[in-house]
Amino acid sequence: SLLGLPDSELFMPRESDFLSLEPLEPVTEAGLDADEYAGDSPELAAARRRHPSHPDFIPVQSPVVNDHERTVSCLEELAESRTELADVRPGPLGTLDVYVFADGTTLCMTPGHRETAERLAAALRAGETPVLLGGSGVSGAYALTFACGEESIYILADRVIASL
Incomplete structure (x- = not known):
């Protein structure tokens, strides 16, 4: 057995496992x-x-840019500029939700949370414009807060990837 794990389990390190390592x-x-x-x-x-x-x-x-650092930077920019959410695409069975902002930034979050994604999508259909208020890293995961009218909507995801 490798690393004390049973042979049937595959060990896949998470990005957070490498954060304390110094670059070679x-x-x-x-x-x-x-x-x-x-x-x-x-x-x-x-x-x-x-x-x-x-x-x-x-x-x-x-240029070497850590995926986590790039994602956090992108989330900060979206929150500071109060960029409006333009589209929400909930994934099947909570696998991956896609959030598209008015500036073209796309956030992919896994695991998805169908209820939250549908609440944000319903707000968009009703003419409300949700904006990202902020986010933070929590034990390797992300907590995001959206403002939607007078309501705050929270999302917790293990993995968030931001792209332009």
């Missing part, structure tokens, strides 16, 4: 002399740099 330093290796391929055409030289098997290959560096 990048590995640097001495490259080959550039003169070795001096006679190559620019296209071939570019192809050599792009192929992972080439010793001089350098992967495209993209």
Whole structure:
């Protein structure tokens, strides 16, 4: 058995399990002399740099942004700007609910909560415009608060993913 778990159970770490880990330093290796391929055409030289098997290959560096940090930042922006909720799509059997805001931001939340999603969808159909008041992380989950007229609607989800 792996990690003391029965063989029938698969261990899948959650993102919160990695939050306290420090990032590793990048590995640097001495490259080959550039003169070795001096006679190559620019296209071939570019192809050599792009192929992972080439010793001089350098992967495209993209800014590393933690998914959790990006989601929290997006939730903060939605709350500060009081961006209106434009659409709610409850998932089947509470699997995944999708919330679309007027600026195009989409929140996917799992597990979904059908009753809450339907309350927000009904408010939209009635002409009310729910807005996100704020959210917070609670033991690796998210708690979101929407204002809908005089009412506050709360959602608790294990996982929230924000995209533009």
